[in-house]
Amino acid sequence: MEINLISDTVTKPTPGMLDAMMKAEVGDDVFKNDPTVNRLEAKVAELFGMEAALFFPSGSMTNQTAIKLHTQPGEQLICDKYAHVYNYEGGGASFNSGVSCKLIDGNRGMMTASMVEAGINPPDFYHSPLTSLVCIENTTNKGGGACWDFNELGKIRKVCESNNLKYHLDGARLWNAMVAKKETPKQYGQLFDSISVCLSKGLGCPVGSVLVGSEKLIHDAIRVRKILGGGMRQAGFLAAAGVYALDHHVDRLADDHQKAREIGAVLSKLDFIKKVEPIETNIIIFQLDEAVMSADRFLKKLEENKILIIGMGQGKLRIVTHMDYTNEMHKTFLDLLQHLD
Template sequence: MIDLRSDTVTKPTRGMLGAMFKAEVGDDVYGEDPTTNYLEEKVAKLLGKEGSIFVASGTMANQLSLRAHTQPGDEVIMDRNSHAFLNEGAGGAAISGVQFFLLEGNRGILDPLKIEQAIRDPSDYHHPVTSLIWIENTHNRGGGSIYPPDLVREISRVAKDYNLRLHMDGARLLNASVALGIDPKEYTRYVDSTSLCLSKGLGAPVGSVVAGNREFVRRIRRFRKMLGGGMRQTGYLAAAGIYALDHHVDRLAEDHANAKLLAKAIAQLDCFRINPNNVETNIVYFRVVEGKLNPDGLKDELRENAILVHQVGNDYFRAVTHLDVSRQDILQVISLLKRAVSQLTA
């Protein structure tokens, strides 16, 4: 089975399993798990922050960050297709009591001028208080689009001018830094806090890390406990994250190359609409041209040939390359996709 639904489907490598088996552990709620402590120190150093904290998932990282940065009734500025808005069960409203001011980004990338125009006048009590600017890098619904670091710097300037916090949902941050060939600190130097997912392209089975200053991490730790996220011998999971950071970062470039190869092949089929130039990292979105073929039939035909893709709505598909998908797998997908199209349009 070639599973392209998401980069979350990766399974631990033999080396990662070995690291997990050998991990020295303790009780993390007491702060006594040496492997988890080491991971948190490692990520804080990688991202240039005072501290970081291991959490169960990317969604938990996002929801805890919203809670730590805001008060109930605040407003958060973000792109309308942000994961934190679309795909987290209205957690921002339910857990933090915030509302969102949603902007139309360019494939998820926000314009600093539009952000500035969205900031509320804090003296007008008819309106909510703007407290947080939220960016997602890379942007999932934007097709793995990348924020230019200079743009993040400009957004940071806006945040500072209005005394707002700036958070980066960096679930796939290392995809962005690898694609541009830069240190991730070229991004994180401009934000107050950021997350980093270990269980997507990096291949760990579980976990994300949230990084920021010491007070922010202290607040995250309190809210993590409140939401039932205080786990015990997390060192087994942290060991997988450490292994991933040591062995699986540079190879993200292979995923990007595979995604671009797939996108170029899809673009040659006239029943699909895709701009391969928009594929910057490991996410490929493509749309079925109306009347050309049946989208459900395409998904079923691919599944029968042991290929899984994610259907977003009726005629929109996503394919995500990752650690468990090789170049040979992509070539096989291209061949079978062409065959499926030929059969469905005959």
Template sequence: MNIDLRSDTVTRPTAGMMDAMWSAKIGDDVFGEDPTVDALENKVAAMFHMEAGLFCPSGTMTNQIAIKCFTQPMDEVICDQTAHVYRYEGGGIAYHSLSSVRLLNAPRGVLTAEMIEVEINDENIHYPHTSLVVLENTVNKGGGACYTLDQIAPVHTLCNIKGLKLHLDGARLFNALVATGDKAAAYGKYFDGISICLSKGLGAPVGSVLLGSKETIQKATKIRKVFGGGMRQSGFLAAAGIYALDHHVERLAEDHHHAKVLGQVLETLNYVKAVMPVETNILIFEVAAEFSAAHIVESLRKKGLLCNTTSPKTIRFVTHLDISSEMIDQAIEILIHLQPS
């Protein structure tokens, strides 16, 4: 059996999650009649002390809906140059929202208020109107780097002063909460929108929830419909999300431990040049000068360890619900005995 470290999106529902899905009470969610979807939206909103939530098929959709809610055509969005909303959502900011993007280059993708402030445009007919800042927690391309609430608070203050909206791509937010010890309930006061992904570390098969004010979510519901994201008897999927929130949050610490163990091993190997500091479940390492990342990935695949490159010289491992301690031990044996030529 392969050890799949390509992404935490490859997880499959546990037996308990499957039972919850099959027993879910369902209705037509587009008509507002699916009680399990309602329960999920209310549950996540309450966890983060926000007014309302909207269940969507993917984190890309929740992010793009939020950006459309918080911008007008000819506006500008500030984010890091590694941000998922910019790099991996198909040019959605330009396509859906007709907005430009101001890219920052922060260490490991973690923005500060000082970085953001100097990039906010003056009101001038030559410039797009800066209307939105997007943070990502954890930062995927930053090797799972975390924001703490102490880092977020100054960004929130700046956005308030400048009249900007603040959105959080929280694709792996629960990983950050487990790593930092910050509380979900404290997040709502800092953000106008939060996207919570259920299908990564939490292990649900599908879905993300967008959180915001009642007014924002009312607008978002219309945009979801236009995007083709209105689902019908989606309570089956929402039930998986509820189960994940009830049973799979605290265990994220196990994934973090596994990633750190792998990182410690990689630091000893002659085909590894450097390992990015491991904070959560994402591990990125740079291969030595004489090797290519693609070649090492292929060599590992032949040994039964699946992973991905993130550049010609870097490789990413992601630990998750379906990776056991025994698999980590097997992965270590493969890494130690690998002899890339």
């Protein structure tokens, strides 16, 4: 039995999801004639209380499309130094939109409103890039699945309004944050100009993300998606998985969070573990005491027992729980950790 805890993207569709996919009514989505894609987009837009939504192949493409629509070449966006749009999207902000990133030294991927305000370049000082966008990531991947304080997000919104900045949310794991903090999509829809949400992480879909925003933003996003190569044809087979996941897989994210906390509790008691970051959702980031056990040795021992996790560099390791990580796997993994030497 292999236990894959590299990411929550490794899941396979459930029997119910596969059945929904196989029965999907489809058309050509490039012509906006796929009824199941249209249904998914309307469903997500309604959830967030926003005007429209657009289905994409990936979360990176949704984020890159939003950045392109909110900025002009030569401008600058503000994000935390851990932000996915800066660290894990292949330099897309500069390649696709010609913008630079001003990195804020926040806490576990989260910055305060005062930090954002201090990072804004004076708009009349033409020697520096014009600040035009603030990007938030919730939960923070590199920050260990940390959830933003919603009040702080509201304060940042006011900073954006006062300085004529657009406000984008990379919500790849926003479903996890909302379950953990008991928040609603409509709360987020009232704050942000655009939101991207992923269906292929905690919700267990094989592929897909959705961009949500105003009618005009989504109308313009169709063109950018086409330019980036994101137009798909009978995409309803994939969209059906998204509809099914939203109906059946959101509340169960609490199970992943509980398993993550239990793993963290075991790790924190082991003498070769130096630090475990606070655990709020389904991501555990921890550091080894390399004087006792090296990262390579630890990863090899796990691999010998058919358990896969990921190294993040700089001595950090990551475990991500997900819907295919069963109770049996969980017991096996916890037992192994407690007897590892």
